[in-house]
Every structure is written in C-alpha cells, then in structure tokens.
Amino acid sequence: MSDSRVSSVIQEWVSSYPGQPHSQSLNPVSSNQAAPSGQMSQMDMIIYNQSQGIIRGGADDRVAEQMMGLPYLSYNTSCLNNSNSGSANHHQSHDFSPFLLPTVRAPVTKRSISKDSAEYRMRRERNNIAVRKSRDKARRRILLTQQRALQLQEENQKLQMKIGQLTQELDTLKHILSQRHLQGAEEGAAHESSI
Amino acid sequence: MSDSRVSSVIQEWVSSYPGQPHSQSLNPVSSNQAAPSGQMSQMDMIIYNQSQGIIRGGADDRVAEQMMGLPYLSYNTSCLNNSNSGSANHHQSHDFSPFLLPTVRAPVTKRSISKDSAEYRMRRERNNIAVRKSRDKARRRILLTQQRALQLQEENQKLQMKIGQLTQELDTLKHILSQRHLQGAEEGAAHESSI
DNA sequence: GTGAATTGCGCAATTA
DNA sequence: GTAATTGCGCAATTCA
Known part of the structure; x- marks a missing residue:
C-alpha cells in the first residue's frame, strides 16, 4: 500500500546515485x-x-x-x-628544461588554443551543454532526496503509531492472561480442596 | 537513545529551511x-x-x-x-520616445555603470562574497538532507523490525489465550459432568 | 530604495 | 579524447 508508493520514490532516489559520490563532493579540497x-x-x-x-x-x-x-x-x-x-x-620560474629528460615536455607549447578558433567554440559549446545537463541532473537529485526525506518522515510516524497500537494491544492481552492465570490457580486450588 | 541522535540531525535540517523556499526553488520559471x-x-x-x-x-x-x-x-x-x-x-528597435509620456524613461540612460569604476568593483566583490556564502549554505543544506534521509532510513528499518517482534509476540499470546480458552471450556464441561 | 540572497549561465580546470 | 563535475564570477532577479 504505502510501501509501494514509498519504494518507488526510493528506487528513483537510489538510481540517481549511481556510484560513489566521486569522493570530491564530500571532500571539496581537490586541487x-x-x-x-x-x-x-x-x-x-x-x-x-x-x-x-x-x-x-x-x-x-x-x-x-x-x-x-x-x-x-x-x-x-x-x-x-x-x-x-x-x-x-x-611552473616556469626555474627553467630546468635543458637538464630534463626528453620525456618531460616544456609547458609553454601546450596547445595554443585561440579563443577565436572554431574548435575552441565547439569545445566550449559542448561543455556548456554538458554543464547544463549535469546541473539539471543535480537539481533533480536534490529534489528526489528532499521528497524521499519527507516520505520517510511520514512513514516513520505511521510506523511509530503502529508500534504504539501493538504495544497497547500486547499489554491488554498480557493483563487478560495474568487474570486468567490467577483464575486458573484459584480453580486449581478449588479442585484440590474438593478432592 | 537513537531518537535523540536522529532528532538532532532533523533539528539541524529543519533549521536550514527557515521558511518557504521562496516559491522560486520549486517553480524556476521566473523571468x-x-x-x-x-x-x-x-x-x-x-x-x-x-x-x-x-x-x-x-x-x-x-x-x-x-x-x-x-x-x-x-x-x-x-x-x-x-x-x-x-x-x-x-526595447530600442522602434524609437517611440518622442511620443511617450515623460513617465516612461528611455532605457539608454539607465545608470551608466562603468566596469572600470570603483563602485562597480565594490558591488561585484560584495556580490561575489554573497554568492560564495549562499552556495556554501546550499551545500550544507544538501548534505544535511542526505544525512537526514539516511538516518530516517535506518530508523525505519529498526521500527519495522520492532513491529515484527511485537506482532510475533502478539500472535504467541493470542495462541496461548485461545488454548487457555479451550482448556477452560473443557474443564467447565468436566465440572458439569462431575456434578 | 538599498543591500543581501538567490539563481541561471558560461568559463576553466579537473575527473572519470 | 570526450563527457561529466565542480568552483567561480557575472548579471538579473528576488527578498528583507
């Protein structure tokens, strides 16, 4: 009943966290x-x-x-x-390039990307699309987490109410049983005295 | 015990949502x-x-x-x-300013804020600080919501376990009580037959 | 009206 | 190498 409703939201919420949160979300002290x-x-x-x-x-x-x-x-x-x-x-304050092995490339001739080039604009545009997509995903994930928290809160209240009902019912039965026990003991005593 | 632990997190979580979410967070279709x-x-x-x-x-x-x-x-x-x-x-594609009432100001002479002015830099710097503050707040709020959801999930599992225990105990007592009831009926019949 | 807070966006660096 | 994430500044808007 309510479990199916809640579990669907939880399923959606879980699916929005595919793996580890990249360890950077919790520790934003990356470089x-x-x-x-x-x-x-x-x-x-x-x-x-x-x-x-x-x-x-x-x-x-x-x-x-x-x-x-x-x-x-x-x-x-x-x-x-x-x-x-x-x-x-x-990185260029000391030029050690004459002494370095050829495996270490000089950082000056890195790529020479002009901001006017079509390739630059293409990269920027693709990244902008990716950024919008990622932020939209993050927004949905946050909303799902909030909804999930609210539904879990409601479910918690219902469960605590049910625990209260069950406890009360249990106390009632225990009381009845203790009464029966006393009554049974009295009857047993009466039986023995009647023999 | 565990309630105090959970409630503290919930308290923190609730305090991070001071009022209505400004009705824009849920409906981001503002201008x-x-x-x-x-x-x-x-x-x-x-x-x-x-x-x-x-x-x-x-x-x-x-x-x-x-x-x-x-x-x-x-x-x-x-x-x-x-x-x-x-x-x-x-807004300036058609210049209706000669025909407009003086209450409608031309959008050209709006404020004339130069990007080189010290006032502009001061405003920008203050806004940058406010932006960092706001985003930090949002990050903390999101983290609190996630923690709250996890704690509520744990508490839910514990509550469901307790409900299972109580239900089982209740069934046991009911069964005992029904046996006592049958036993009492048989004894009653024995009494009557012995009279 | 004003300053702070919020929000969407693009850029650049980093990560996966 | 590309897509995804993330922090940041800017500008517009909203809130108090």
Whole structure:
C-alpha cells in the first residue's frame, strides 16, 4: 500500500546515485584553483594568446582557507586586484628544461588554443551543454532526496503509531492472561480442596 | 537513545529551511534571461561602455524551452554564435520616445555603470562574497538532507523490525489465550459432568 | 530604495 | 579524447 508508493520514490532516489559520490563532493579540497576568469575577462585574450599558458591567481590560499569554515569571507580584494600584476606561472620560474629528460615536455607549447578558433567554440559549446545537463541532473537529485526525506518522515510516524497500537494491544492481552492465570490457580486450588 | 541522535540531525535540517523556499526553488520559471555573459567576455567592454545598456541574447526562447524537459539540449549554437551581430536590444528597435509620456524613461540612460569604476568593483566583490556564502549554505543544506534521509532510513528499518517482534509476540499470546480458552471450556464441561 | 540572497549561465580546470 | 563535475564570477532577479 504505502510501501509501494514509498519504494518507488526510493528506487528513483537510489538510481540517481549511481556510484560513489566521486569522493570530491564530500571532500571539496581537490586541487581547487578556479582562476578568476571574470577578473581576467578584460585581458584574457592577451594572456591566452600571448603566453599560450594558463595564469592563475593565488590558488593555494583559497585551498587552505576552504578547509576552515566560512570560506566566503576569505576572498580578499588583494587577491583579486593583484591578479594582473603578480602571480606569474610558478611552473616556469626555474627553467630546468635543458637538464630534463626528453620525456618531460616544456609547458609553454601546450596547445595554443585561440579563443577565436572554431574548435575552441565547439569545445566550449559542448561543455556548456554538458554543464547544463549535469546541473539539471543535480537539481533533480536534490529534489528526489528532499521528497524521499519527507516520505520517510511520514512513514516513520505511521510506523511509530503502529508500534504504539501493538504495544497497547500486547499489554491488554498480557493483563487478560495474568487474570486468567490467577483464575486458573484459584480453580486449581478449588479442585484440590474438593478432592 | 537513537531518537535523540536522529532528532538532532532533523533539528539541524529543519533549521536550514527557515521558511518557504521562496516559491522560486520549486517553480524556476521566473523571468529567466541569463544573458550569455561569458560569450560577451571578449566584447562586453565595448558593449557596456558604448551603449551603456544591457544587451541580451534570445532570452524568451530559453524560458519557453526550459518549460520542457531536457533543457540542456535546447541551446543551439545559433543563439550563441549570433550574439555579436543580431539580437539587438528589442526595447530600442522602434524609437517611440518622442511620443511617450515623460513617465516612461528611455532605457539608454539607465545608470551608466562603468566596469572600470570603483563602485562597480565594490558591488561585484560584495556580490561575489554573497554568492560564495549562499552556495556554501546550499551545500550544507544538501548534505544535511542526505544525512537526514539516511538516518530516517535506518530508523525505519529498526521500527519495522520492532513491529515484527511485537506482532510475533502478539500472535504467541493470542495462541496461548485461545488454548487457555479451550482448556477452560473443557474443564467447565468436566465440572458439569462431575456434578 | 538599498543591500543581501538567490539563481541561471558560461568559463576553466579537473575527473572519470 | 570526450563527457561529466565542480568552483567561480557575472548579471538579473528576488527578498528583507
């Protein structure tokens, strides 16, 4: 009855969690850097087309501070305002390429992806579609979890009510049985006295 | 025992939903337009500084298509690739300003907020902080809901087990009682026959 | 009217 | 190599 209704929702809810939550959802301390793209919107073309590399701001600070609570208070304007001048790519601060084995490629000639190329736009568009799809999926999953929690709460109340009824019925029967037991003992005594 | 543990989590969960979910969380069909800011990142300075107005892409299409399922399939490249040329601000496509009453202001001189102004950066920074705070809150709320659902599920299993035990105990007592009843009837018959 | 909060979106980096 | 996830900033909207 109500089990079938609940179980259907639970089935849907379980199916929305195919496997492990990727261990990143619970531990968001992956190598988080999140370049301030908005800040770079005025000069990203220059950066990307000239240096052909990815320049990030102070990322380690954010990672360290996201470990603590209230991470939204940790972003100071210093990090954002200085994103233009300092914080050069520290992967290139020391050029060891003449001493490295040829298996290690130089990070400069990485891909040379122009933001004007059709390939870039194609990749971006595909990623945008994937992002929308993923977020839609996440929204549905959250809604299912909420509905599941509510239904489990209702079912809990019903089960506790049923436990109360069963307990009361059990007490009644136990009382009756104890009365019968006393009555039986008296009758037994009467029998023995009558012999 | 286990009730206190569960109720604490539920308390936390309930407190994370202070009031109505603003009726927008459940019905996300508000006047959604979401200008493709990322697409305009290469020329937003020009647009914003020249026309001093906000130019949006085809927003009504998205609203209409988000009503249906799979909204992530509805964004075609046509809307995005033509964001530069077409889709001018259709509020200005016909200039009726000479015939309008002075109560209707022209949308051109709306606020003239330059992206280079310190006030703009201050507003952006404050909003960024608010966004991080809000998303952190949402993440915590989702986690609490998941934990709550799991704890309710565990509690449900325990309650169902208890119901099984009580039912079995009840059946046993009923059976005993019925036996006593038969025994009492036989004894009563024996009494009458012995008289 | 104003500032905070919420929301949808695109971008970039990372992951699977 | 591609699709999926995730954090972030931006802009529009809503809330208080």
